[in-house]
Amino acid sequence: MPPHPNPLVDALPATIPFVAPERTERETGTAFEARLGANEGNFGAAPAATAAMARAAREAVRNYPDPESWALREALATRLGVALEEIVVGPGIDGLLGLIVRIFAREGDKIVTSLGAYPTFNYHVAGYGRRLATVPYRDDREDLDALAATARAENAAIVYVSNPDNPMGTWWDAAAIDAFCDAVPERTLIVLDEAYGETAPAGTLPPINTARPNLIRLRTFSKAYGLAGLRCGYAFGTKALIAPFDKVRDHFGVNVMAQAAALASLGDRDWLAGTLGKIAAARDEIARIGGDNGLTALPSATNFVTLDCGRDGDHAMAVLKGLMAGGVFVRKPMAPVLDRCIRVSVGRPEELAHFATTLPIALAQARGDA
Amino acid sequence: MPPHPNPLVDALPATIPFVAPERTERETGTAFEARLGANEGNFGAAPAATAAMARAAREAVRNYPDPESWALREALATRLGVALEEIVVGPGIDGLLGLIVRIFAREGDKIVTSLGAYPTFNYHVAGYGRRLATVPYRDDREDLDALAATARAENAAIVYVSNPDNPMGTWWDAAAIDAFCDAVPERTLIVLDEAYGETAPAGTLPPINTARPNLIRLRTFSKAYGLAGLRCGYAFGTKALIAPFDKVRDHFGVNVMAQAAALASLGDRDWLAGTLGKIAAARDEIARIGGDNGLTALPSATNFVTLDCGRDGDHAMAVLKGLMAGGVFVRKPMAPVLDRCIRVSVGRPEELAHFATTLPIALAQARGDA
Numbered sequence: 094m095p096p097h098p099n100p101l102v103d104a105l106p107a108t109i110p111f112v113a114p115e116r117t118e119r120e121t122g123t124a125f126e127a128r129l130g131a132n133e134g135n136f137g138a139a140p141a142a143t144a145a146m147a148r149a150a151r152e153a154v155r156n157y158p159d160p161e162s163w164a165l166r167e168a169l170a171t172r173l174g175v176a177l178e179e180i181v182v183g184p185g186i187d188g189l190l191g192l193i194v195r196i197f198a199r200e201g202d203k204i205v206t207s208l209g210a211y212p213t214f215n216y217h218v219a220g221y222g223r224r225l226a227t228v229p230y231r232d233d234r235e236d237l238d239a240l241a242a243t244a245r246a247e248n249a250a251i252v253y254v255s256n257p258d259n260p261m262g263t264w265w266d267a268a269a270i271d272a273f274c275d276a277v278p279e280r281t282l283i284v285l286d287e288a289y290g291e292t293a294p295a296g297t298l299p300p301i302n303t304a305r306p307n308l309i310r311l312r313t314f315s316k317a318y319g320l321a322g323l324r325c326g327y328a329f330g331t332k333a334l335i336a337p338f339d340k341v342r343d344h345f346g347v348n349v350m351a352q353a354a355a356l357a358s359l360g361d362r363d364w365l366a367g368t369l370g371k372i373a374a375a376r377d378e379i380a381r382i383g384g385d386n387g388l389t390a391l392p393s394a395t396n397f398v399t400l401d402c403g404r405d406g407d408h409a410m411a412v413l414k415g416l417m418a419g420g421v422f423v424r425k426p427m428a429p430v431l432d433r434c435i436r437v438s439v440g441r442p443e444e445l446a447h448f449a450t451t452l453p454i455a456l457a458q459a460r461g462d463a
Numbered sequence: 464m465p466p467h468p469n470p471l472v473d474a475l476p477a478t479i480p481f482v483a484p485e486r487t488e489r490e491t492g493t494a495f496e497a498r499l500g501a502n503e504g505n506f507g508a509a510p511a512a513t514a515a516m517a518r519a520a521r522e523a524v525r526n527y528p529d530p531e532s533w534a535l536r537e538a539l540a541t542r543l544g545v546a547l548e549e550i551v552v553g554p555g556i557d558g559l560l561g562l563i564v565r566i567f568a569r570e571g572d573k574i575v576t577s578l579g580a581y582p583t584f585n586y587h588v589a590g591y592g593r594r595l596a597t598v599p600y601r602d603d604r605e606d607l608d609a610l611a612a613t614a615r616a617e618n619a620a621i622v623y624v625s626n627p628d629n630p631m632g633t634w635w636d637a638a639a640i641d642a643f644c645d646a647v648p649e650r651t652l653i654v655l656d657e658a659y660g661e662t663a664p665a666g667t668l669p670p671i672n673t674a675r676p677n678l679i680r681l682r683t684f685s686k687a688y689g690l691a692g693l694r695c696g697y698a699f700g701t702k703a704l705i706a707p708f709d710k711v712r713d714h715f716g717v718n719v720m721a722q723a724a725a726l727a728s729l730g731d732r733d734w735l736a737g738t739l740g741k742i743a744a745a746r747d748e749i750a751r752i753g754g755d756n757g758l759t760a761l762p763s764a765t766n767f768v769t770l771d772c773g774r775d776g777d778h779a780m781a782v783l784k785g786l787m788a789g790g791v792f793v794r795k796p797m798a799p800v801l802d803r804c805i806r807v808s809v810g811r812p813e814e815l816a817h818f819a820t821t822l823p824i825a826l827a828q829a830r831g832d833a
Contacts, residue, residue: 095676096620096652098707099569105710115529134525143520146720150516154692154724155504157685159485184554188713199469220711250466282466306465315527322524322719337468340475341590343558349692350516350720354524 101200101222110213114422126420127444127451132259132289132397134319135440136371138354139364142320145357146350153349160344165356169327172359179303179329181338184346186288186311186326189338191217193309193328196337197282198223198250205244205252207235209260209428211286214253223250230431233391233399234263241276252277255286257293260426260436262393267299274299274308282334285310288326291317291365292372293394303331314355316396317368325351372396375439382449383437386456397438399426406432408459415455421448471570471592480583484792496790497814497821502629502659502767504689505810506741508724509734512690515727516720523719530714535726539697542729549673549699551708554716556658556681556696559708561587563679563698566707567652568593568620575614575622577605579630579798581656584623593620600801603761603769604633611646622647625656627663630796630806632763637669644669644678652704655680658696661687661735662742663764671699679704684725686766687738695721742766745809752819753807756826767808769796776802778829785825791818 097103114131118124128135162182170177183189190213198204200222206214208227218225226247228239235258244252254273257264265273270285277283287310290298309330315321325347328335358365379398380390389401402409406429413425413435425435437448467473484501488494498505532552540547553559560583568574570592576584578597588595596617598609605628614622624643627634635643640655647653657680660668679700685691695717698705728735749768750760759771772779776799783795783805795805807818 094650095701096567096650096704098566098710102566102707102710107706107710109530109709109714111530111714113527113530115533116531119533128526131527133527137525138520142524146520146524147517149692150508150513150520154512154516154720155507155689156498157483157501157503157691158694160479160481160483161486163485163489184713184716184718187715191713196468196472197466280464280466319525321527322519324528324716324718331465333465336477337472339479340468340472340477343554343561344479344481345557346554346694346716348554348694348718348721350524351718 105219110216117417117422123420125422127440127447128422129438129440129444129448130422130424131321132316132395132438133321134316135438135444136319136368138319139358139361141357141361141364142354145353149349149353153353156349157345158347158349158352162347162352165352168356168359173301173329175301175303175329176332178332179335180327181335181342182325182327182347183342184324184351185315186286186313187213188324188346189311189326189328190214190284191220192338192342193251193282193284194218194221194223195341202250203247205240205247205249207240209426209431210235210253211255211259230261230428233261233431234258234265237265237269237273238276241273244277244281249281251282251284253284253286255288257289257297257394259289259395260399260424261431262391262395262397262399264293264297264394266296270299274305277307279307281307283308287311288313288316289395292369292396297394303329306331306333309334314351314358317365317372318355318358319368320351320354320358323348323351323354325355372439375445378445379437379439379448382445382452386452391434397436399434399436401434404433409433409435411459412455415458416451419451419454421451475589480586487787487792493790495792497810497817498792499808499810499814499818500792500794501691502686502765502808503691504686505808505814506689506738508689509728509731511727511731511734512724515723519719519723523723526719527715528717528719528722532717532722535722538726538729543671543699545671545673545699546702548702549705550697551705551712552695552697552717553712554694554696554721555685556656556683557583558694558716559681559696559698560584560654561590562708562712563621563652563654564588564591564593565711572620573617575610575617575619577610579796579801580605580623581625581629600631600798603631603801604628604635607635607639607643608646611643614647614651619651621652621654623654623656625658627659627667627764629659629765630769630794631801632761632765632767632769634663634667634764636666640669644675647677649677651677653678657681658683658686659765662739662766667764673699673701676701676703684721684728687735687742688725688728689738690721690724690728693718693721693724695725742809745815748815749807749809749818752815752822756822761804767806769804769806771804774803779803779805781829782825785828786821789821789824791821
């Protein structure tokens, strides 16, 4: 008998968290004209990051990366006002989520998340043989009270919350998040995914306080900073929670381009402020386009806008397919109730113009008017 | 009680596979003048790779990488003469080794390797709660007969062999590797690490044959191709062995720079031939410098030369410390018998000149002549 995956891996489905737009492009033979589906940094990277990448391409790619991401962690520690030992850098939040599930739960442990929240987190939970307990959204927001109650009832090892939320774009203010953290049992690790933290209104992110013994917060350079392709995210929390990552992580896994570009980006606050302005304007424009076509835009604290298509999931799926066929890459929530919506990432003006042209056609087709 | 790592992670040591030269530089406050310790691509990357990185910096970093590494896998499949489904790309061989241990063994399973072979493999074995069985080197080469016999005796899930070998630089020819594969029980997965395959003499690498049901071969762009900083490696084998990676890997973990630069590098065969010539010349020069100082160079099929310091491990460690103090970053084997040696990576002429100047001083200090 040849080697075979162990029973845990063998039993996993062959599905992956996301089908990439590149696959659709290969299958259709057509490139998307507007890439508005993955909440990327369509306004590009900071000029300082581009310069840092050019330097790294000349001088650093031949060498292994610094396995401690020292310079980047130092800059992050200063910015956040925490100790170096309270931060770990990883190859994107995705990689860090996998490590968290691997480190802080045992096989069979219960892990709580919202039904319809980030699928890559669920992928890691299943991949390590942990068990999910899900809580429905309430009024298109993660239901903090129910999440805390379920964490308690299930004696959960981990509870996952994203704030601002993906895929709905909604958010809670810092006081609500703090109250939620207080309500979660101390033995349950709270994973607070703040991938969209930079684009949220003031008062959304709780003050940095690494004294809470059961909280890890996650941030990324993939969204506002426009560096999704380089894979760079970080986690921070107490030293006791951060130290174990070093026992199992792929130490040389954060590449030199990611470390260099992320560090340079941090230094360019004016560029970030300008980009946040563009993101806010694009959100307004997506909401306006939706409104012109009879769709309700959910309030958003992220770099995307979730549009309520006003009917059921099948209808929204038909709208999504029409948009894709018209050269607009978008995605949509899949869980019941949420699935009435499509999710449109902020894009450059020409991309949103293409969206504006394609949406009425897709809607007419989906409604059967065409 | 706050959250705590699970018992498996909790019991792991806090050590990491390698201390980085960046840490030594931070601690001493002095930059190394010659970086000859990590078997990197000191002759740089292909010009085509540099151009591809510049393009990617402008156009691609804002977007998530293609999670299927389609273009790169297509080029590799053509080059190797295998199917696309027989290749998986990962963030360096390190990341792939972790996945192999995770997929193809259960907790408590025995995994066989040579005593003193690649520590990162052992790190993953421990990290996933698998158990190591080690086989001593024989005459400074991995002992293929003993590895196969141990795999059989231990009913091992996996046996790991690197050819050419790290840290000794020695190698077996293709016929010996094929005979070894025949001798390993079919139920044991053979992991053949060919990180140094490009620098080996003709006849070292077995012909590509993905029919063998228990063989995964690993290659990298970190060595001959000079792209260690980008993290790009790949594995190939039967479809049955490659398919399970998609169930657990971090799909978006191979960054856009790695995919673009690796693909471009593959296309520049003249550059590779030139670089291999420089590597061979630098090996000769390291052997000459060693010989001039009374040290025996082991034959090498890699981008480093292992020098026998002629006494015990303590002496070789003293030589290494003298070199490090003199601005030469080198590493050394640590297992008994092998530990009489230091390992010197190929470098640019000015780096080897600095090594030539520093070595006699380090040797005199180690011998107590100074």
